[in-house]
Amino acid sequence: MTVPVNVTVTGAAGQIGYALLFRVASGQLLGPDVPVRLRLLEVPQAVKAAEGTAMELEDCAFPLLAGIDIFDDPTAAFDGVNVGLLVGARPRGPGMERSDLLAANGGIFGPQGKAINAGAADDVRILVVGNPANTNALIASAHAPDVPADRFNAMMRLDHNRALAQLALKAGVPVRDVANVIIWGNHSAKQYPDIAHAVVDGKSAVDIVNDDAWVRDTFVPTVAKRGAAVIEARGLSSAASAANAAMAHVNDWVNGTPEGVWTSVAMPSDGSYGVPEGLVCGFPARAKNGAWEIVQGLEIDAYAREKIDVSVAELIEERDAVTELGLL
Numbered sequence: 001m002t003v004p005v006n007v008t009v010t011g012a013a014g015q016i017g018y019a020l021l022f023r024v025a026s027g028q029l030l031g032p033d034v035p036v037r038l039r040l041l042e043v044p045q046a047v048k049a050a051e052g053t054a055m056e057l058e059d060c061a062f063p064l065l066a067g068i069d070i071f072d073d074p075t076a077a078f079d080g081v082n083v084g085l086l087v088g089a090r091p092r093g094p095g096m097e098r099s100d101l102l103a104a105n106g107g108i109f110g111p112q113g114k115a116i117n118a119g120a121a122d123d124v125r126i127l128v129v130g131n132p133a134n135t136n137a138l139i140a141s142a143h144a145p146d147v148p149a150d151r152f153n154a155m156m157r158l159d160h161n162r163a164l165a166q167l168a169l170k171a172g173v174p175v176r177d178v179a180n181v182i183i184w185g186n187h188s189a190k191q192y193p194d195i196a197h198a199v200v201d202g203k204s205a206v207d208i209v210n211d212d213a214w215v216r217d218t219f220v221p222t223v224a225k226r227g228a229a230v231i232e233a234r235g236l237s238s239a240a241s242a243a244n245a246a247m248a249h250v251n252d253w254v255n256g257t258p259e260g261v262w263t264s265v266a267m268p269s270d271g272s273y274g275v276p277e278g279l280v281c282g283f284p285a286r287a288k289n290g291a292w293e294i295v296q297g298l299e300i301d302a303y304a305r306e307k308i309d310v311s312v313a314e315l316i317e318e319r320d321a322v323t324e325l326g327l328l
């Protein structure tokens with residue numbers, strides 16, 4: 001029997017946790033032959049609720065689920081972690097921007113970074129979902145100096161999927177015929193959803209859509225503000241779609257992206273596309289042999305440059321703000 005992969009999920013009793021854990025336990029995160037051991041982290045007052053979820057997980061009798069442990073201490077929860085899904089954090093409510101959560105949530109990710117540094121397996125991969133995700137990933141990575149920074153990602157995949165869906169609707173094709181959108185920058189309203197290199201049915205999406213005004217005035221704001229629109233409609237932030245995106249992100253990271261296709265990943269910049277080194281920024285990326293590579297050499301026109309720079313400036317502001325708060 002293959003050794004189970006340790007998957008640590010924080011915020012296990014939350015709404016994303018509930019949408020995520022059953023899929024992880026069923027084998028959809030890593031593959032149908034890979035047993036998983038779940039290590040759930042919650043705050044003490046939510047441990048009982050996490051225990052309830054664990055009972056339900058047991059009741060599913062998933063053949064790949066090798067065990068479930070529940071913790072309220074990050075050091076124990078991250079001991080031996082191979083894959084960490086850092087979901088646990090406060091969500092925003094109506095009228096808030098994700099950056100309003102910096103002070104409330106930033107403090108969670110330093111101690112978790114330290115715990116990852118202390119106990120993670122050599123192949124650890126961490127995906128930060130809790131908002132503001134990019135800067136939280138920066139904080140966690142800064143507290144884990146022994147773990148390569150590129151093992152810390154933040155999630156842009158939900159924005160990426162939203163962009164694919166909106167483009168497919170506009171083009172009147174199934175989503176499977178659309179590929180290679182890009183979400184640049186921050187997971188915030190200032191992200192830049194870019195279709196300049198996207199394809200619809202193998203042809204240029206820009207040519208198929210043939211409507212710059214729609215792209216700039218409808219597509220970009222619809223994708224960038226979709227999280228707020230869901231909160232407005234549901235009274236709660238996106239949960240199942242966020243869990244779905246986290247599953248896809250990690251599955252691609254570990255098993256590779258399909259040939260000819262890229263996705264959007266927030267990872268520490270290596271200076272590509274003029275993004276200052278170290279900022280956890282959304283880029284187009286392909287995964288091969290368990291590691292992401294930023295897609296290089298894409299042409300960036302003046303409009304895109306401006307939009308990317310605005311989003312990067314916000315990432316710099318957030319980095320400065322958490323530095324000021326003593327969190328970095």
Ligand SMILES: NC(=O)C1=CN([C@@H]2O[C@H](COP(=O)(O)OP(=O)(O)OC[C@H]3O[C@@H](n4cnc5c(N)ncnc54)[C@H](O)[C@@H]3O)[C@@H](O)[C@H]2O)C=CC1
Pocket residue numbers: 010011012013014015016017041042043046087088089090091092108128129130131132133155156158159187237238239242
């Ligand atoms: N990156 C993305 O695309 C998305 C990010 N999010 C973010 O994900 C986060 C979680 O969202 P929901 O599950 O809807 O929230 P929720 O409030 O339903 O659940 C959050 C859970 O985290 C737990 N938690 C809080 N502090 C913790 C800590 N220090 N350690 C472990 N657990 C802790 C809470 O007890 C709670 O059970 C929010 O910050 C939300 O904004 C949500 C959707 C998409």
Ligand SMILES: O=C([O-])CC(=O)C(=O)O
Pocket residue numbers: 091092098131158226227228230231237238
């Ligand atoms: O908008 C929010 O606060 C939750 C989130 O990150 C998203 O749905 O993209």
